[in-house]
Amino acid sequence: MRNAKYLLLPIILVCCLTAGEAKETVSVEASLSSERIYEGEPVALSVSITTTNPDIAYIELMSREDFQGFTILNVPTADAGDGHLTRIQKNGEKAYTAVIYRIMLMPNAPGTLTIPSLEFNIGLSRPAVIDHPFFGHIRSTTVEDAVLRTKPVKAKCNRLPRPADGYSGAIGNFTIEGSVPPGKIYADSPALVIFRISGTGYIDSSSFPDIRKHLPKGIVLRTEEESSDFICVGEELQSTIELECTLVAEEPGEYVVPPIPFTFFDPVAESYRTVSSKQLTINAEGIDIPSKPKVLHSI
Numbered sequence: 144m145r146n147a148k149y150l151l152l153p154i155i156l157v158c159c160l161t162a163g164e165a166k167e168t169v170s171v172e173a174s175l176s177s178e179r180i181y182e183g184e185p186v187a188l189s190v191s192i193t194t195t196n197p198d199i200a201y202i203e204l205m206s207r208e209d210f211q212g213f214t215i216l217n218v219p220t221a222d223a224g225d226g227h228l229t230r231i232q233k234n235g236e237k238a239y240t241a242v243i244y245r246i247m248l249m250p251n252a253p254g255t256l257t258i259p260s261l262e263f264n265i266g267l268s269r270p271a272v273i274d275h276p277f278f279g280h281i282r283s284t285t286v287e288d289a290v291l292r293t294k295p296v297k298a299k300c301n302r303l304p305r306p307a308d309g310y311s312g313a314i315g316n317f318t319i320e321g322s323v324p325p326g327k328i329y330a331d332s333p334a335l336v337i338f339r340i341s342g343t344g345y346i347d348s349s350s351f352p353d354i355r356k357h358l359p360k361g362i363v364l365r366t367e368e369e370s371s372d373f374i375c376v377g378e379e380l381q382s383t384i385e386l387e388c389t390l391v392a393e394e395p396g397e398y399v400v401p402p403i404p405f406t407f408f409d410p411v412a413e414s415y416r417t418v419s420s421k422q423l424t425i426n427a428e429g430i431d432i433p434s435k436p437k438v439l440h441s442i
Contacts, residue, residue, distance in 0.1 A: 169194040171243070171263055173293035176378035177410070181301050182253050184314045184410050185216060185345050187378035190244040190261060190293055197228050197239045200266035200286045204244060212256040212300075213248040216345075218373040218380065220245070247375050249345065250300040258296035265289045303408055307415035309352075313407035315344010315382070319352075321403060321420040330395040330427040333365060338420065340405060341383040347371075352403055354388055359398050362425065365389040392427035399424055 169192065176187040188210075192202070208215065225242040232238070243263070250256060271285040303314075321338045328334040338354065340346060348369055355364050366389040373382050392398060402419035409416045 167194075167196050167267075168238075169196060169265065169267065169289060169291065171261075171265075171291045171293050173258060173261060173296050175258070175296060175298055178298075179301065179410075180250055180298060181303055181314065181408070181410050182250055183303070183312070183345060185247055185249050185380040186298075187375070187380075188246050188248055188258060188296075189242050189378065190263070191240055192243050192265070193231075193233065193238055193240045194267075195236065195238050196267055196269070198268035198284070199228075200268050201264075202243050202266075203264040205262040205264050205290070206260070208246065210248055210258060212252065212254070213250055216247040216249055216373075216375075216380065218247060218375050220375045221377075245375075245378075247380055250298070253300050253302035256298045256300055258298065260295050261293045263291050263293075265291060304413075304415070307406055307417075309404060309406040309417065310408065310415055311350045311352075311406070313340075313344065313346040313350040313405075314410060315342055315346070315380075315407060316409055316411070317342030317344065317346065317382075317405065317407050317418065319403060319405040319418055319420045321400065321423050323423055323425060328392065328425060328427050329430050330392045331430075333389045333391055334425065334427070336388045336390050336400070336423065336425070338386045338388065338403060339383065341381075343379045343381055344407070344410075345380065346382045346384055346407070348384065350405075350407075351384060351386055352405055354386070354403065357401055357403050358390070359400060361393050361396070362398050362400070363391045363393065365391055390425070392425060395427050395429035397424060397426050 171190055171192050173188065173190045180186050225245060228239040228241045231240050266286045267289055268284045268286050271283050273281045273283050317340055319340045321336065323336050358364060368387040369384065371384045373380065400423040402422050404417050404419045406415055406417045
């Protein structure tokens with residue numbers, strides 16, 4: 144599974160030379176989105192550039208993405224402003240910064256893990272004067288390569304506490320909700336009920352509660368259809384799993400589906416939490432079948 148984001152910053156041409164130009168500095172730095180992580184918790188690795196020269200032609204990752212002890216999560220990435228230079232003040236001087244690389248990782252086991260040094264080739268545009276045989280001195284730009292490396296990043300991955308009752312593997316912060324689409328429901332006919340778990344963190348289909356255990360007597364679960372959606376927004380993994388359940392009421396009447404509990408580990412609170420959906424009411428109507436017509440006469 145892989146999800147690497149390579150960011151190419153726009154070329155900005157310089158049309159004139161400046162006298163007394165300050166010394167140019169450029170550096171890259173890697174960091175994790177959390178200093179305290181747990182096994183199975185998604186964490187973002189980001190690399191930022193800080194430069195006094197905003198005229199960057201290109202940025203290329205030269206290293207292999209070899210992160211021992213981590214699984215690379217291959218999820219789509221939303222535009223969170225990565226790759227766009229922002230003006231800052233550093234040591235009293237004007238500088239620029241941007242996130243040039245981001246990847247979502249998941250530690251596989253507790254222990255001390257090391258993110259290796261990453262190497263980038265960065266093209267820096269600089270003003271130059273070209274001696275043209277016909278037009279003489281022409282002001283232009285040149286692009287020079289600068290090879291920069293991040294420092295290795297060490298991370299301590301903690302073991303999860305003893306699992307709480309009902310825990311099945313989700314790590315993050317989630318909510319669960321249920322809904323019954325509008326429309327009449329008839330006894331002995333299929334009816335749709337939807338359950339959705341969403342939030343930030345990691346969850347998979349095995350984490351979903353067993354709906355059968357919570358259905359009232361007289362309601363039968365016929366089919367389940369699951370869909371999921373994952374997206375990386377900045378340093379967060381946003382996850383949604385939806386379960387469409389086809390239920391059948393055996394007899395006409397009112398049925399109450401109790402709140403469905405869902406237990407997950409919250410790495411911020413460093414504890415297990417349980418949330419529940421609201422109870423649902425299913426009103427199943429009877430189907431009026433016309434009686435057999437009376438025979439008035441026969442031939």
